[in-house]
Amino acid sequence: MIGILDYGCGNLRSLENALAFLGLESCRVATPEAIGEMDRLIQPGVGHFGHAMTQLRSRNLEASVKAFAASGRPLLGICLGMQLIFEGSDEAPEVPGLALLPGRFEPFTDPALKVPHMGWSAVDFGDRQGTAYFVHTYFLPAWDEAVPSQMLGLAQYGRPLVAAFRSGNLAGCQFHPEKSGSWGLELLKELVTW
Amino acid sequence: MVMKRIIPCLDVKNGRVVKGVQFLNLKDSGDPVELATRYDAEGADELVFLDITAGIEHRDTAVRMVEAVAKAVFIPFTVGGGIRQAEDADAMLLAGCDKVGVNSAAVRRPELLTEMANRFGRQCVVLAVDVRRTNTGYRVVVDAGRTETPWTLEDWLDEAQRRGAGEVLLTSMDQDGSNAGYDLESLRIATARLRIPLIASGGFGEARHALEAFRAGADAALVASALHTGGLTVRRLKEQLANAGVEVRPC
Numbered sequence: 001m002i003g004i005l006d007y008g009c010g011n012l013r014s015l016e017n018a019l020a021f022l023g024l025e026s027c028r029v030a031t032p033e034a035i036g037e038m039d040r041l042i043q044p045g046v047g048h049f050g051h052a053m054t055q056l057r058s059r060n061l062e063a064s065v066k067a068f069a070a071s072g073r074p075l076l077g078i079c080l081g082m083q084l085i086f087e088g089s090d091e092a093p094e095v096p097g098l099a100l101l102p103g104r105f106e107p108f109t110d111p112a113l114k115v116p117h118m119g120w121s122a123v124d125f126g127d128r129q130g131t132a133y134f135v136h137t138y139f140l141p142a143w144d145e146a147v148p149s150q151m152l153g154l155a156q157y158g159r160p161l162v163a164a165f166r167s168g169n170l171a172g173c174q175f176h177p178e179k180s181g182s183w184g185l186e187l188l189k190e191l192v193t194w
Numbered sequence: 195m196v197m198k199r200i201i202p203c204l205d206v207k208n209g210r211v212v213k214g215v216q217f218l219n220l221k222d223s224g225d226p227v228e229l230a231t232r233y234d235a236e237g238a239d240e241l242v243f244l245d246i247t248a249g250i251e252h253r254d255t256a257v258r259m260v261e262a263v264a265k266a267v268f269i270p271f272t273v274g275g276g277i278r279q280a281e282d283a284d285a286m287l288l289a290g291c292d293k294v295g296v297n298s299a300a301v302r303r304p305e306l307l308t309e310m311a312n313r314f315g316r317q318c319v320v321l322a323v324d325v326r327r328t329n330t331g332y333r334v335v336v337d338a339g340r341t342e343t344p345w346t347l348e349d350w351l352d353e354a355q356r357r358g359a360g361e362v363l364l365t366s367m368d369q370d371g372s373n374a375g376y377d378l379e380s381l382r383i384a385t386a387r388l389r390i391p392l393i394a395s396g397g398f399g400e401a402r403h404a405l406e407a408f409r410a411g412a413d414a415a416l417v418a419s420a421l422h423t424g425g426l427t428v429r430r431l432k433e434q435l436a437n438a439g440v441e442v443r444p445c
Contacts, residue, residue: 014264
């Protein structure tokens, strides 16, 4: 069963609809016990990095998510949910992330750019291309080369940014695969069925 | 970089698409789900539903439509029309839309923009602005153009952006329905003042008009009647734009 982490940070409906459309069963999980029972976990998220981490901690979910990841079961973070997998963000410099992977998120600072980065941008996976729907204000500028990855997608918005990755049992999309048309649905399926 | 967007707009009344959308091979030309699916398959980047239902039934029928569309269509979509308070927006977002459009209610009570931005994030808040050309510049109008407001376009955009609008959908009431092209001067004025995305609306007739709007600074072009009557498809429009050097999402 695929668990969708419900920690009060974002509308889970679109993701549930997309998984149902793909014929994949999912359920919402909001407790450490429920997380532990899942085969896979998706961590969505919209909003503020500091608020989201505070929600995870105050609901006693941080340790369970970390334990889930340590068990080797697949964890997929989407949008802010991907950001939380890393060490931190300038959006809340004093709040540590889950730190399952190295890296910090930075704001877009080029005054010529509209912020947030909102809309469709090309994603380059090296061996293939895609076009994805993004809505975000902070970004990860580079993948840490010391960390092996099975899949890495980069986009450009003023500067390069990590758009999607899979590294062992951890995966993430900065964009919304559930809102990126048929291409996005295919990618979502790939990320929850490998 | 971010691509220019083509956004079909559908008028909805009592849960049905109105204003005669004509597609071949549709079982039911008024079904929002069928039409949304069709535009999605053609390569639309986003969809806007403008709900013109009147009366107390309004919110319930809109919610049911949003739920149905969200189960079938996996591109972002906005619902506008009749949003008066943050609770209305909440009901739509929970039903599965991605953004909510506000117009008259925000002019009457600009705090609504702040309330929505704080609660849902400003990326969810699409401010629809209707303008009319006057001797002294562009004037903001409400109630489908019937009521003039004290706001100039410039002042209202400054105020709305400061209050929490995440995107502006700018409609020229002079050009709307004309198929003669967008009002480029108002788009240039808006572009000079906005750090949030701008959607051009009112007057689209052919690909050249979208090209002009993008050159005037618009990030997206709203398209209605020219698509609905079957004379042009989203795919053909995007091909024409790509040939003209505009970066659009491949269909």
